Amino acid sequence: MPIEKDKDPTIIVEDTPDQEKYEILKEKLRYKQALRENSKKIDHKQVRLNIQANALPSKTFFIMNALAAIIAGYGLLTNSSAVVIGAMLVAMMLGPISGIALSLIDNRWILFRTALTTLSLGILMIYAIGIILGLMNIDIPITHEILSRTQPTIMDLMIALAGGAAGAFASVSPRLSVAVVGVAVATALVPPLVASGILFAHMEWRNAANAFILAATNIIAIQVSSSLVLWVAGFRRGSDIEVKSNVIEFIKRNAISLIFLLILTIYLSLNFMHMLRQQLYETSIKTEVETLLNKNNNIVDTIQFEKHNDFTLIRIVVRGDTPPNAVEVGKLNDSLADDLKGKPSVAQVRFIVTEIIEAPNSPTISIQEREEAGVITTY
Template identity: 50%
Template structure:
């Protein structure tokens, strides 16, 4: 058996020539491809494990052999940039033992390269996968976020609605508590008694109110008259009279009656002074409208007195507002009576004073009735033997009798005033119809009584001067109307006052007269 050469000993110091080694050498050239495939399979298995660990898609390996001594293994991944080609070159056949070592040495870096490439490719794939997963998560989270926001908004709205409902309920509770306040009887009594005193403020405010009302009546200004009512203080002592009657307290009654009488005298005196300063001016409609009281004025006073009394005791109402309504029925007629007395119209002045007294009595009665039925009463021993209503009527007997008498008189006065108004309208219509064809118009009328006759003063304006014959014809027509419709009326006496109207034009030859349209314009 030949000895191994020195070259063989250097190349393979651990190699021993045996039959098994010779057999391996004999088949090494023929099994190169199989060994190469086995190594590649092992590398593939390692790659598969590492790919599974990194959660990468499974790579695909393709084996090609362009020449008998060259084998190429290609690792294909989803990213084309990570493809790895591994080339294994076989050594020359005469260096069989050295080729084994070279193949082993080459396979180790090959395996490392594959691993490095795999690990190098994995971050890119991980980033792509993370980006894709983030996009999917964002797409899935977007509707979820919208749903959550809507649910949160609904929850917030429900909370706000509950809070608003609770707040509204609390407000209603507070309003109900305020609306159901009970009457403070001691405080109301003290307030009524204080307002019934003849205080300095009472006289000052009524003095100023009388001045404003008097000048408002003379100027025929409704607005000024209403302004005077805002500062009047006539309700307090009248309510004091009512409380004194239902409480059966004579000292309070005397004190309240004195305050009322002092206030009435003060307002009449101020009206007289103002009327005396303006005697030359004609009486206005505001003054004359308060000289003939009727049952309608009585009803207004009753309603105003009831409202004033209820406002006096109610904790939720203002007395000042109702005081204006009460002052409407008191201060203006008292001031009008003073103005009429200053102008020598005693009968008309008494009519205005009667209106004021009627209003005072009506307001006192309604105040007493409201206070009585609200519990403001003090009973004595005899009162327990009868009904409370009859007790109220017995204590207010004088007031009730006065109201009944005034009611009857004012009702008759209302009917008389209505008939008189109808008569005056007939007279105006008769005069206007007579002069309508003559081009004259009726501008004003005045009715008075003197020497047992009704004096009718009419003002005519136009182009045709009336004659005595015209006056006789009109008087005959009015007398016939009185005989037919007003049998108890006094005979009439007509007085015409004529105001000529001359039409001046550039051409004096044209004579123009007033037609019906012009007459109506002048009348209005």
């Protein structure tokens, strides 16, 4: 039906001086709505139900963690950090740890037993997958990605504490997704467990134990920090029993975890100090070696440290034109610092002759002569 301008009503909106005031008023209303959305109170009942559901030994939990272990295992074996990081997309290890944290501060021992059973079964499954992958690929040498998880320090403990706090805060916040933080925290658990299993299959007992200590450190630290965040957020009572809200009560309910955390803190701090001293020692040795041997067109290629009972052997590979003589190596030995056990450091030099090849139409003054005279500058 055609519109008849003379008969149909028409609304005409004109800009008025009050229009800007109306826009400002609407913007203020939107801002207040955002504030109300941001200040929503924690739904303690719903959070408890979510944590309890994630702590159950469900099929999803085992399937997803098994897939994460396989992905992480092949990432470790192929020395691919990107693949190891990709395991975070499917891992689900934060749920039972959060369940343990909630059960301790909420006085819910049935939930504690359920979450602990789920966590234990998950650890055993992931570790078994690591052993199987290690046996299936027994000919593949131990990679850097695996060895990087065999030296836990106090830094790893700090990272786990922060990660656990982030996961717990996301679980109680109405506006944050726990999935994003949860998968990130899970990567601190799955790779070291799989690495420990692979090292166990290779009968690398010491390194396997260190990788497992890293996983245990992450689990305990995440549980303690999660308990602390939940306690501060008001999760202080169980279904029937009122729990005191003081610090002493929190310590009592997390006493075992805090004792383990204290022991791990001391051990990891000592481990960190040892690693720091080792790095300072190796840096001083490398500086001394390069100072004495980087001359006469020679250059130090590699430096390796080989520990023995009575000394530390410094294997040095030098490339160049003029091999260092025994007197120079002896002078180098005199200048090298003792190792961490107070034993002498002994240098052993392997020299590789560098042959200079020139084209037939090269300048009359050979490049080699100009290098020896110091005329050519290397950038």
